[in-house]
Amino acid sequence: MTEQKSAAVDTAEVKRMLDKHKAKMKMSLSLCAHCSLCAESCFLFNARNKDPKYMPSYKFINSIGKIYKKKGKVDKAMLEEISVNAWKRCVLCTRCYCPFGIDIPDMIALARSICRSQGVFPQYDE
Amino acid sequence: MHCCETGNALTMVAHMELSNLFTADFIYNLARGPLVWISILICIIGSIARTVQLLSYTRIKTIDPNIDFSSIRKKPPAAKGGGLPEPGLFAVLKGTILGVSPVTILVSLCFHICLIIIPFFLLAHNLLIDDAIGFSLFSFSERFSDFLTIIFLACAAFFLFRRIFLARMRAISTFYDYVVLFITVAPFLTGFLAYYQIFNYKIVIILHMLAGELMLVAIPFTKIFHMFFFFIGRFMIVNQHTMGKGSRTW
Amino acid sequence: MVKGKRKPLEEIRAALAPYNKVLVTGCGGCVSVCLAGGQKEVNLLMDDLKMLFKQANTPKHLKGYTVERQCNRQFLAELDELAPQAECLVSMACGAGVQYLAERFPNMPVFPAINTIAIGVDREIGIYEEKCRACGECVLAYTGGICPVTRCAKCLFNGPCGGTNKGMCEISNDIPCAWYDIYNRLKDQKRLGDILKIQTPMEWRNQTQRTVIQEGYEKRYAGR
Numbered sequence: 138m139t140e141q142k143s144a145a146v147d148t149a150e151v152k153r154m155l156d157k158h159k160a161k162m163k164m165s166l167s168l169c170a171h172c173s174l175c176a177e178s179c180f181l182f183n184a185r186n187k188d189p190k191y192m193p194s195y196k197f198i199n200s201i202g203k204i205y206k207k208k209g210k211v212d213k214a215m216l217e218e219i220s221v222n223a224w225k226r227c228v229l230c231t232r233c234y235c236p237f238g239i240d241i242p243d244m245i246a247l248a249r250s251i252c253r254s255q256g257v258f259p260q261y262d263e
Numbered sequence: 264m265h266c267c268e269t270g271n272a273l274t275m276v277a278h279m280e281l282s283n284l285f286t287a288d289f290i291y292n293l294a295r296g297p298l299v300w301i302s303i304l305i306c307i308i309g310s311i312a313r314t315v316q317l318l319s320y321t322r323i324k325t326i327d328p329n330i331d332f333s334s335i336r337k338k339p340p341a342a343k344g345g346g347l348p349e350p351g352l353f354a355v356l357k358g359t360i361l362g363v364s365p366v367t368i369l370v371s372l373c374f375h376i377c378l379i380i381i382p383f384f385l386l387a388h389n390l391l392i393d394d395a396i397g398f399s400l401f402s403f404s405e406r407f408s409d410f411l412t413i414i415f416l417a418c419a420a421f422f423l424f425r426r427i428f429l430a431r432m433r434a435i436s437t438f439y440d441y442v443v444l445f446i447t448v449a450p451f452l453t454g455f456l457a458y459y460q461i462f463n464y465k466i467v468i469i470l471h472m473l474a475g476e477l478m479l480v481a482i483p484f485t486k487i488f489h490m491f492f493f494f495i496g497r498f499m500i501v502n503q504h505t506m507g508k509g510s511r512t513w
Numbered sequence: 514m515v516k517g518k519r520k521p522l523e524e525i526r527a528a529l530a531p532y533n534k535v536l537v538t539g540c541g542g543c544v545s546v547c548l549a550g551g552q553k554e555v556n557l558l559m560d561d562l563k564m565l566f567k568q569a570n571t572p573k574h575l576k577g578y579t580v581e582r583q584c585n586r587q588f589l590a591e592l593d594e595l596a597p598q599a600e601c602l603v604s605m606a607c608g609a610g611v612q613y614l615a616e617r618f619p620n621m622p623v624f625p626a627i628n629t630i631a632i633g634v635d636r637e638i639g640i641y642e643e644k645c646r647a648c649g650e651c652v653l654a655y656t657g658g659i660c661p662v663t664r665c666a667k668c669l670f671n672g673p674c675g676g677t678n679k680g681m682c683e684i685s686n687d688i689p690c691a692w693y694d695i696y697n698r699l700k701d702q703k704r705l706g707d708i709l710k711i712q713t714p715m716e717w718r719n720q721t722q723r724t725v726i727q728e729g730y731e732k733r734y735a736g737r
Contacts, residue, residue: 161320161513167485168492171440172371173431177363189434198435229581234504236360237489238496240513246581249541250591253579258552261545262638327586329616332737335724340649508733 144213146255152209154251162247165239166202169194175241178234181226193233193241196222200248216257223248224259287465294472302476309483314491324501324512367425374418377411381451382475384408387458405458412455419448446481449474514543515607516641517550517627519558526565528624529573529601535562536599537626538592538614539579540606547641550605550627552579558605558626583610589617596621649723650715655707657698662715664691670712672696 155162175193176182182191189195200222204211211219223245231242252258335341361368382388385408389399403411422444426432453471456462481487501509529535537555545551555577566573578595581588583606592614596602601622604611607629615623631643648662652670662668666684673692676683680693699705726734 160316164317164320168489170486170489171432171435171437173429173435174360174364174367176431177360187431189431192431192434195431195434232503234360235496237493238500238502238504240500240502243513243587246588249581253541253552258541258579259545260553261551262548326734326737330724330737332734335726338721339723341724341726 146212146216148209148211150254151204151211151251154247154254155205155209158247161240162201162205162244165244166198166205168237169198169235169239170237172236175233175235178232179227180230180232181228190222191226193227193235196227197241197244197248201244201251204248204251213255213257216252216255219248220252220257220259223252287469290473291465291469294469294476298472298476302479306479306482309480310488310491313483313488314495317492317495318511321495321500321511321513324510370418370421373414374422377415377418378447381408381411381415385454409455409458412451415451416448416455419444419451443481443485443487446474446478446485447487450478514546514632515609515629516547516631516633516643517544517607517629519549519554519605520626520628522558522561522565525558525603525624525626526562529562529603530571532573532600532622534574534598534600535576535603536592536596536601537562537575537577537603538583538596538605539577540581540583540604540610541579542582542584542606542610544606544610544627545579546635548639550607552577555579555605558603583607583614586613586617589613592617648715652712655710655712656695657702657704657707659691659695659698661691661695664689664694668715668717670714672708 171194173189173192173194176187176189176191179191179193182188182193185191200219203215203219207215227245229242229245229249233241235241249258356362380403383400384403386402386405389402393399402408423441426436426440426444450471453467453474457464457467457471461467478487482490497504497506499509499511501512537559539545539552539555540550541552544554548554559575559577562573563575576595576599578592580591583589583604596618599621601624602614602618603624603626604614605626606614607627608625609629611623611625611627615621630641632645632647633641633643636642643663645660646662652662653660661670665673666682666688667674669692673690673696674683677690677693678686680690682688682690695708696705699707
């Protein structure tokens with residue numbers, strides 16, 4: 138929850154959030170063909186010199202994908218790393234395109250919610 | 264292949280010495296008999312189960328009940344027109360992945376078409392199918408199938424090189440991606456080798472059968488399942504890129 | 514983006530007085546960017562309120578949760594579990610977010626914690642300036658990119674009024690005259706001809722709620 142400020146990550150809470158969305162998320166992650174055709178649909182990818190790190194698939198694999206891979210056992214540093222993919226590299230404009238119709242924005246949004254639940258969120262006054 | 268061979272292979276297991284169990288003949292008969300049916304069954308049942316499971320995550324899409332269409336259509340700005348117009352066909356194509364990466368999409372199209380049609384319309388397959396169930400689809404000429412297989416293998420090579428050499432592909436590729444590509448290509452490669460009787464025919468044809476069976480089993484359980492997910496994700500689930508109106512949501 | 518400013522604490526406190534369980538909802542969109550209603554501000558508001566209620570000997574159960582955007586149904590759905598556990602909701606989103614939240618939980622009192630100020634720009638960290646009033650009929654094309662609706666006290670479309678005073682506005686000597694700036698910018702760009710044409714006044718009368726349907730998506734809702 139928002140009020141949580143301690144440095145430790147409440148992995149039980151993260152696990153609870155993961156489990157709640159498990160079915161759809163696991164499926165989306167497993168069905169991604171890693172084809173990279175979503176790249177050009179991201180305006181940030183185009184604006185950042187086509188840096189692969191801005192590719193929608195890269196962003197969800199390295200945010201929510203990572204959290205599922207770790208089964209929720211993430212630490213603060215990892216969440217900070219994930220927040221780069223979930224916020225700095227994504228504005229959640231929800232315009233990304235997947236040839237198979239994977240709901241990428243929803244995956245990024247869940248990654249953000251999990252980060253938020255552990256007190257990791259972007260600072261706009263820095 | 265006669266269906267009673269399934270039984271034969273099983274009786275064989277019973278009568279064989281343990282040391283003879285894994286001779287080439289035995290594996291050949293196993294791969295030609297029961298494994299074919301088992302893998303087809305797994306593929307079909309697995310795919311149906313996965314599709315049902317997938318659909319169970321979705322529900323009928325309801326649009327925001329508080330949109331009063333009759334009223335908003337009468338007044339500006341909704342009534343005023345303007346806005347982004349329906350783009351023309353050319354503009355649409357330019358914006359799609361076909362316009363952005365035409366080569367990849369065309370190669371991908373060839374790859375997937377070949378992938379589906381070659382095994383179904385291959386003469387050798389259809390002879391076996393006819394033998395087994397007394398019915399089969401029509402067959403392409405061997406020359407044409409051969410041609411399609413070469414196209415398919417070339418497309419697969421394109422995918423492989425893309426995965427190896429494109430930075431954006433490397434950024435998201437894992438060992439698993441190569442494995443799945445290998446599982447997909449192996450039946451075609453071995454089939455091609457068997458047809459030309461390159462290497463030891465017996466071994467190659469056994470590998471071919473095993474590879475095909477492996478692919479069938481892999482369909483429902485790996486990312487190859489995108490062949491079914493595609494139709495659900497793009498035609499049924501509503502989002503910006505839905506083809507048609509769509510009716511469901513997550 | 515939308516700019517806002519937190520309401521005076523006393524006003525929020527007074528609204529919450531009758532309730533014991535309060536859910537403070539933040540918004541990860543515009544109001545996060547302008548430092549008014551993001552997760553950080555939710556935490557700050559809760560700390561302030563807790564202190565106030567404690568001092569008044571009326572401690573309350575406060576909970577905070579920030580969704581990505583309160584102006585979006587999908588993101589609001591995240592509150593479906595949490596919201597009914599509270600007696601009332603505080604929204605730190607802009608006016609749009611507050612209303613969409615209230616619409617989603619029609620049986621719950623919803624209180625805004627933000628005054629929505631404007632559509633504006635980020636001048637500096639913490640300094641935001643109004644630039645647009647969303648009038649729906651943009652005239653910036655011929656006013657040199659300076660908005661007379663936002664900047665001119667009278668929203669004039671055809672040059673300054675008689676009150677323009679050495680580049681300042683008649684209502685205050687601290688306010689620059691929009692039309693003085695428009696004139697100078699167009700003069701520099703050698704486009705003064707742009708403002709010679711008489712512009713018909715904006716139809717301000719009978720303004721009711723406006724809804725946009727993007728034409729390319731109209732087809733989806735045909736027959737509704």
